[in-house]
Amino acid sequence: MESQSPVPNIKKWVVLYPIYINSKKTIAEGRRICVTKACENPTCVEIGDCCGHLKLPYAIEIDKAYPRDFMQRGRVRVQLKREDGTLSNPAIPSRKQLMLHVAELVPRHPGRTKKQEPASTSSSSGASKSGKGGKKKR
Numbered sequence: 001m002e003s004q005s006p007v008p009n010i011k012k013w014v015v016l017y018p019i020y021i022n023s024k025k026t027i028a029e030g031r032r033i034c035v036t037k038a039c040e041n042p043t044c045v046e047i048g049d050c051c052g053h054l055k056l057p058y059a060i061e062i063d064k065a066y067p068r069d070f071m072q073r074g075r076v077r078v079q080l081k082r083e084d085g086t087l088s089n090p091a092i093p094s095r096k097q098l099m100l101h102v103a104e105l106v107p108r109h110p111g112r113t114k115k116q117e118p119a120s121t122s123s124s125s126g127a128s129k130s131g132k133g134g135k136k137k138r
Helices: 045-055 095-108 109-115
Strands: 014-016 057-065 068-078
Touching: 014 095, 045 057, 045 095, 045 109, 057 109, 095 109
Parallel strands: none
Antiparallel strands: 014 068, 057 068
8 A cells, every 4th residue: 555656646746936934025925934934036946955854855946937927937845744634854843944944944954055155234244255154144
């Protein structure tokens, strides 16, 4: 009974559009968590990597678009619950928790640490030493 289909049924997985956790967007434009917890312009790849870090199965759907902002392509499907109904990661029981966890992790994404120099508002000295250390905000 276990090996009914090797391909997981991702239709039942939770959908996470980058806009849900984008601090640059308003609630009306589609943001779903408060600005203080949201992150700046997250990408599908970053969200996918964060889901992988949280030990959650995920699938990136590049061809999909958010209906309210169809210019922004891509969304991530995440499996919160397994086929038998148990949680994939007990620390993340709901979509809201997933969004909050992912939004917290995206700014620390390895691809981010180099890019976000001009965006930082704190008075840190300009040049950063290689991409290894990461930013220690908080």
